[in-house]
Amino acid sequence: MRLRIAEITVLSPGIRKFTLEPLAGLLPAAGAGAHLVFDIPGATRVHKNAYSLIGGPQARTQYEIIVRRVEPSRGGSAWLHEHARIGDILEAKTPQNLFPLAHLAKKHLLLSAGIGITPFLAFARVMRTPFEWHHCSRAEDSAAFAALLPPGPQVTLHTSRNTLNLAAVLGTQPLGTHLYVCGPELFNETVQTMARALGWPESKIHTESFASAAGGAPFIVHLARSGQRLEVAADQTLLEAIEAAGIAAPYLCRGGACGACELPLLQGTPEHRDHVLSPEQRAANKSLMVCVSRARTPDLVLDF
Amino acid sequence: MNKSRPIYAPFQFDPSGARHLLVTDQPDPPADLNTNVQTLTARTHTADAILAFLPPHLATQTTGLRLYAIGSEAFVWDVNAIALAAGMGAGEVHLTRAGPLIRRVYCTHCQTMADDVATTITQCPGCGATLEVRDHFSRHHRAFMGVQVDAEAPGEIPAPEGFRS
Numbered sequence A: 001m002r003l004r005i006a007e008i009t010v011l012s013p014g015i016r017k018f019t020l021e022p023l024a025g026l027l028p029a030a031g032a033g034a035h036l037v038f039d040i041p042g043a044t045r046v047h048k049n050a051y052s053l054i055g056g057p058q059a060r061t062q063y064e065i066i067v068r069r070v071e072p073s074r075g076g077s078a079w080l081h082e083h084a085r086i087g088d089i090l091e092a093k094t095p096q097n098l099f100p101l102a103h104l105a106k107k108h109l110l111l112s113a114g115i116g117i118t119p120f121l122a123f124a125r126v127m128r129t130p131f132e133w134h135h136c137s138r139a140e141d142s143a144a145f146a147a148l149l150p151p152g153p154q155v156t157l158h159t160s161r162n163t164l165n166l167a168a169v170l171g172t173q174p175l176g177t178h179l180y181v182c183g184p185e186l187f188n189e190t191v192q193t194m195a196r197a198l199g200w201p202e203s204k205i206h207t208e209s210f211a212s213a214a215g216g217a218p219f220i221v222h223l224a225r226s227g228q229r230l231e232v233a234a235d236q237t238l239l240e241a242i243e244a245a246g247i248a249a250p251y252l253c254r255g256g257a258c259g260a261c262e263l264p265l266l267q268g269t270p271e272h273r274d275h276v277l278s279p280e281q282r283a284a285n286k287s288l289m290v291c292v293s294r295a296r297t298p299d300l301v302l303d304f
Numbered sequence B: 001m002n003k004s005r006p007i008y009a010p011f012q013f014d015p016s017g018a019r020h021l022l023v024t025d026q027p028d029p030p031a032d033l034n035t036n037v038q039t040l041t042a043r044t045h046t047a048d049a050i051l052a053f054l055p056p057h058l059a060t061q062t063t064g065l066r067l068y069a070i071g072s073e074a075f076v077w078d079v080n081a082i083a084l085a086a087g088m089g090a091g092e093v094h095l096t097r098a099g100p101l102i103r104r105v106y107c108t109h110c111q112t113m114a115d116d117v118a119t120t121i122t123q124c125p126g127c128g129a130t131l132e133v134r135d136h137f138s139r140h141h142r143a144f145m146g147v148q149v150d151a152e153a154p155g156e157i158p159a160p161e162g163f164r165s
């Protein structure tokens, strides 16, 4: 699917909104929580980055995404910030929704931080069930986020001056509340750990993390079936390295959340960074999610 | 094994919960019960009293509660329905089958429910049909299906037996 950049809005020095339109016809409908994976040109290779659609009244004629320039940048967001111009054409996959609202919920509790605001902007537009939304922001971005957040007593913007009291918020939700968490890895971990400690069942905790996945040490991967040896660079994911070699590997979320990219492992020890495998499955050392996970050993051998 | 039969785990305390409520239509709760568990048993409450107590009580509760229901199939599924209506879901409600092997039977001919049926052949209190109690448990009706036995050959009625599960 090809999309043209119709508008670029600077929301803060590090945050921009992109409005995208189809070259012809209507866009595929995308539910609240859906994201788009783009092919973004880079100096040495194409980056695939996932961005949540923030929804909006013109959802069939325009998609809107918000992009933070990630430091150190993995390429995709830096290109969008520095090189993208109105009229540029981007290649994208049809939107996927791995972060839908739970229909049986009596109430939705949304906890976001930083650029994790984006899927919830789409949620808030379609919400018919009561909800409560707490968004945490660094001081320098708070004005940009304040302008994006919908008005109303159910939405609170937290900065260093009124920090979010997680235990109080998570400890007082009526039965039937579903929790959605979206933000940087540490935020997601902190919220989920606190929720579990307060007795939240897994079935009511929903999370999405787009690996702004800081890379890691480079390593080598051997693909046993095709006999290929690939180098995974420090700022590249294993999935990107496989794709760069011209091999199509399965994926959906590219964020370690859906399990679509699981590949069987023959040798080596992965550094698991996904949210899919259980501790037992990790211990079994039989597979890994190649969209986010890296290697603890110098080499990995995949049955792929 | 009949797939339409729910499978029940033996009672087990669920340490992932922050607060715990156990209700049973049996006189005694499980032995060695964790003292943090609030319990309502048949010694102090009838099953109907427990079922009436739950909806307003759950409306005041917060996420983190675990609800355990122990007893007849009819009782635990009634509790489950109340818990679902209150917004509880997977991982928050635990059902355990206990007590005599009796069933709630739904007459497929006149829709009457009969509680505490103890034998495979029973007479429907609604239409008087002689029903064979199937092993099929309907989660929708929260009861076992009862189908007329002698519909095709009147008078041919197998001997009633007790339930084995």
Ligand code: FES
Binding pocket: A250, A251, A252, A253, A254, A255, A256, A257, A258, A259, A260, A261, A262, A274, A276, A289, A290, A291, A292
């Ligand atoms: S693509 Fe979803 S877990 Fe890797």
